[in-house]
Amino acid sequence: MSYKWLKWLILWIPTITIGLWEYLRHTLLLPFISMDLGNLLAPVFVFLITLTLLRALFAKLEHMQELLQREKIVKAAFEEREQLARELHDGISQSLFMLSVKLDKLERAQTDTDMRQTTDQIRQTIRRVYDDVRQSIANLNDAPLPAEMSWMQGIHHLTAEMEQTSGIRTKVEWRVREGTLTHKQKVELLAIIREALMNVQKHAQAKHVVIRGENESRHGEHRNAFRCSIQDDGVGAEEQKLHEKGKYGVKMMRDRASALGWTFMVQRAQPHGTVVEIRGRRD
Template structure:
């Protein structure tokens, strides 16, 4: 029942019920029901009907309040993301661009072979960091996640970007029912999945990625895996200090009290697993 009809019934139904009750009581029930009992039953009927209708009204108001709260959180989150994106663009991104320009000028000067090789390595590093910053800005400027449908659409969008930019096919096996995750959980899990797909594009040299998520129990715990068939990496490479993406994913999982596992080997691809409510020592 809509909010409009609930208000209508709360206003008019008690009046109609009292009128009908008094008519039926005086015309048909007067020989059977005393005046005292009739006077007691009239407010009792009104109270029961009003209570039934107001419960529905309060439930509708609670839903509207929750929707308004989600919208406020979404707006605040989007504003913060926009501000951070501007700071990245005006700060790091422009600094990297200027550094690239200076490297171009440096290449036109007389350098020995070792210096030229060092300059080229610096250029590659600057380009790599610049691409990461641009991707981060794009992710921050994407709409904030507040509902399950748009959240899942964002995962599909990340998979589509991976296919267009790198030709990597993403198989999505999503078995998490709506309402299982909170807004905070949706945002953090989406960020981890997007970062994992970005790492596939940059490092894995894979042709296929699987994203598999399902519910573990009625308490809302879940198990999510991202697997690729790429070249893989040794544990020392995964744990290297410059693997900021992996550190970011791990930190996000730890902040949510999730278990985070990453396994990889040369020639065997990489598997990332995020679990809530799982065994931390698994």
């Protein structure tokens, strides 16, 4: 029996029971049952019938509570897997890609100076992978995070590493007011920018990329609204390919933005290239 039917039965059965009892008592049972005994039996009948229905309702509610608890456990496990996937993708996977780029650069080195510089860069990348692995383990163990670098330091670190490894020139035009983003929002936005730059380096065949950030407000509303875009001058991305299976980077960026209530968009830029755009505001 469904929860809806149980609810309606509990509302109507006591009323119907009292009505039927009073009708039968006055029409058929009055010669056999006194008025006082009839008044005493009426609440007893109502109590017994209601108790029977309530037991079914409580059993139904306990079953629903058990199912809800199971769903919570499954959801928590899924969220932990998603978090682990993000940690691997944001840190280790990207660092390994950078390492492969630097190894290619080492093979093309023509002088001892170039070889030493590239070797030092590879050594730094390996240390970063090591730190990312330790940090991922610490996160799984709920260990405290180390102190984060400042927002603009994080942006310039990403752009400097990109220029160093791929030669793609980057430009930062950041005019978002301080206080517009919370610390958590800055961390998530930085992760989106990092993934967007990595996609440019992997697929765009671009020579330049521009990171822009600005506040958006209309007539004084949503003073803490912002818009961030990452635009390159590469070959451009085809819309259907962005949603293919295995395109985890785009999915991760979209999920991060959606979790904070932001809008996320990837489209071709004019006259050529690709632009990633994030719009949102501080709650």
